[in-house]
Amino acid sequence: MSRFAAIVIAALFALAAPFAGAQAINLDSTLRAAGATANASSVPDLRRWKIRGFTIEAQDRKPYVTVNGTRVYTGSAISCANGKIFIQKRDWEKHVAPIVAPAKTGVPAARKIVIDAGHGGSDPGKIQGKMREKAYTLDVAKRLQRILKARGFTVEMTRSRDEAVDLAARAEKANAAGAHLFVSVHFNAASAASARGVETWMLTPVGEASFAQKNAKTAADAGNRFDAWNLLLAYRVQSALSGKIDAEDRGVKCANFAVLRTLKCPGILVECGFFTNASEAALIATTNRREQIAQGIAEGVVAYAGALDALRASDAGTRKPRAAKRRIPSPRR
Numbered sequence: 001m002s003r004f005a006a007i008v009i010a011a012l013f014a015l016a017a018p019f020a021g022a023q024a025i026n027l028d029s030t031l032r033a034a035g036a037t038a039n040a041s042s043v044p045d046l047r048r049w050k051i052r053g054f055t056i057e058a059q060d061r062k063p064y065v066t067v068n069g070t071r072v073y074t075g076s077a078i079s080c081a082n083g084k085i086f087i088q089k090r091d092w093e094k095h096v097a098p099i100v101a102p103a104k105t106g107v108p109a110a111r112k113i114v115i116d117a118g119h120g121g122s123d124p125g126k127i128q129g130k131m132r133e134k135a136y137t138l139d140v141a142k143r144l145q146r147i148l149k150a151r152g153f154t155v156e157m158t159r160s161r162d163e164a165v166d167l168a169a170r171a172e173k174a175n176a177a178g179a180h181l182f183v184s185v186h187f188n189a190a191s192a193a194s195a196r197g198v199e200t201w202m203l204t205p206v207g208e209a210s211f212a213q214k215n216a217k218t219a220a221d222a223g224n225r226f227d228a229w230n231l232l233l234a235y236r237v238q239s240a241l242s243g244k245i246d247a248e249d250r251g252v253k254c255a256n257f258a259v260l261r262t263l264k265c266p267g268i269l270v271e272c273g274f275f276t277n278a279s280e281a282a283l284i285a286t287t288n289r290r291e292q293i294a295q296g297i298a299e300g301v302v303a304y305a306g307a308l309d310a311l312r313a314s315d316a317g318t319r320k321p322r323a324a325k326r327r328i329p330s331p332r333r
Contacts, residue, residue: 023088023089023090024079024086024087024088024089025086025087025088025089025092026084026085026086027047027058027078027085027086027087027092028047028049028084028085030087030092031049031051031056031100032049034051034097034100034101035051035052035101036049036050036051036056036100037049037050037051039055041057043059045059045060045061045080045085046058046059046060047059047085051100051101052100052101054067054068054099054100055067055068055069056096056100058078058085058087059078060078060079060080060085061077061078061079061080062077062078063076063077063078064251065078065087065095065096067096067099067100067235067239068239069239069249070235070238070239070242070249070251070252071249071250071251071252072095072096072099072231072235072251072252073095073211073251073252073253073254074087074088074091074095074096075088075090075091075094075095075205075207075208075209075254076088076091076208090205090207090208091208094205094208094227094228094231095231095252097228098227098228098229098231098232099231099232099235102228102232102307102311103228103311104311104312104314104315105315107308107311107312107315108180108181108226108229108265108266108308109180109308110180110181110301110304110305110308111152111153111154111180111305112153112154112155112156112177112178112179112180112181113148113153113154113155113156113179113180113181113182113183113301114155114156114157114158114173114174114177114179114181114182114183115141115144115145115148115155115156115157115158115183115184115185116141116157116158116159116170116174116182116183116184116185116259117134117137117138117140117141117142117157117158117159117185118133118134118137118184118185118186118187118269119133119134119137119186120134120137120138120159120162120163120164120165121134121162121163121164121165122164123164125137125186125187126187126188126189126275126276127275128189128275128276128281129281131275131281131284131285133186133187133275134162135162136187136284136290137185137186137187138159138160138161138162139290140185140272140290140293140294140297141157141185142157142160143290143291143293143294144183144185144294144297144298145157146294147294147295147298148298148301151298151302153301153305156173156177156179158170158173158174167258167259168258168262170184170259171258171259171260171261171262171263171267172262174263174264174265174267175262175263175264175265179263179264179265180265180266181233181265181266181267181301181304182260182263182265182266182267182268183237183267183268183270183297183301184257184259184260184267184268184269184270185270185272185297186269186270186271186272187271187272187273187274187275187284188271188272188273188274188275188276189274189275189276190274190276190277191276192276193276193277193278194277195274195276195277196247196248196273196274196277196279196280197242197247197248197249197250197273197274198238198241198242198245198247198248198249198250198270198271198272198273199238199250199251199252199253199270199271200234200235200237200238200241200251200252200253200268200269200270200271201234201252201253201254201255201257201260201268201269201270201271202227202230202231202233202234202252202253202254202260202267202268203221203223203224203227203230203254203255203256203257203260203261203263203267204217204254204255204256205217205224205227205254206218206219206220206224208254210254210255210256211253211254211255217256221256221260221261221262222261222262222263222264223260223261223262223263223264223267225264226263226265226266226267229266230260230266230267230268231252232266232304232307233266233267233268233300233301233304234252234268235252236300236301236303236304236307237268237270237296237297237300237301237304238251238252238270238300239300239303240296240297240299240300240303241270241272241293241296241297241299241300242296243296244292244293244295244296244299245273245289245292245293245296247273247280250271255269257269270297272284272293272297273289273293
C-alpha cells in the first residue's frame with residue numbers, strides 16, 4: 001500500500017468514526033428527539049437549534065457549544081463527518097442536556113446559600129499594584145450576601161473578615177450549614193495583559209480532563225453527585241454575570257478545584273475579571289463595578305432557583321394522581 005493510499009484510508013476512517021475510543025452520538029438527532037427544531041446557518045459546519053427558549057450552536061472542531069450565546073466547554077471537540085454532527089455521549093449528558101433538557105426528578109432545593117470569598121489572611125490571592133484579591137472577593141461576597149438576603153434567601157459566609165480559611169474547611173462549612181448551593185468568588189490573572197472577561201467553573205466530571213489538561217479524571221468526588229446541577233448553576237451564573245457587566249464571555253469550564261470536590265451540594269467558582277488587564281482592573285477597583293458583579297451573580301442564582309422551581313412544578317403536573325382506595329364494607333354479622 002502506498003503512503004498516499006494509507007493517508008486517504010486513515011482520513012476516511014476518521015470521518016466514519018469520530019471520537020475513536022469514545023461513544024459518539026448524533027447531536028442533531030439527539031436534540032430533535034428532545035424537541036428541538038433546526039435553524040439554518042450561513043457559517044460552514046455551524047449548526048443551530050432552538051428548544052424551550054434556548055438557541056444552541058455547535059461547530060466542527062470547536063471544544064464547546066453555545067447556549068443563548070454563552071459558551072459551555074465540552075470534554076472533547078464537536079466533530080462533523082459525512083454531513084452529520086457528533087458529540088460525545090458524555091458531553092451531551094454532562095454539558096448540554098442538564099441545561100436544555102434537565103431531569104425533572106431529584107431536583108435539589110436552592111434557598112440556603114453559602115458564599116465563599118476567595119483567599120484571605122496570609123493568602124492575598126492575586127496582587128496587582130495595590131490591589132489584593134482577598135479584599136475584592138470579600139467586598140463582592142458581602143454585596144452578594146446583601147442582595148440575596150433581600151431576595152429571600154438564607155445566606156452564610158465562609159469568611160466575613162480578612163482571615164485565612166483552609167480550602168477544605170470552606171467546603172466543610174457549607175456542608176455543616178446544610179447549604180443548598182455554594183458560590184466561591186474570585187478574580188483572575190494571566191501572563192497576557194490582553195486576557196479579560198469572566199468565567200465560571202464547575203467540578204470536572206469523571207471520565208474527562210479538566211480544562212486545558214490532558215489526563216482524564218478517574219475517580220468520583222463527593223461533588224460529582226451534582227454534576228447536572230453544577231452545570232445548570234454555572235451556566236445560569238455565567239450567562240447572567242457576563243450579560244450584566246457586559247464582559248467577555250470566557251464560558252463555563254471544568255476543574256477539579258479543592259474547594260468544590262467535597263461539597264454535598266451544587267457548587268461553582270466564579271472568576272469575576274482580570275487584575276492583569278489594565279482596563280478591567282480599573283473597573284474592578286470601583287464600587288460600582290463590584291456592585292454590578294454581585295448583582296450579576298445574584299441574578300444567575302435567582303434564575304437557577306427559578307429553573308428548579310419550574311422543574312418541580314412540571315414534574316408535579318405530569319404525575320398521575322393516585323386512585324383513591326375503594327373501601328370494602330365489612331360484612332354484617
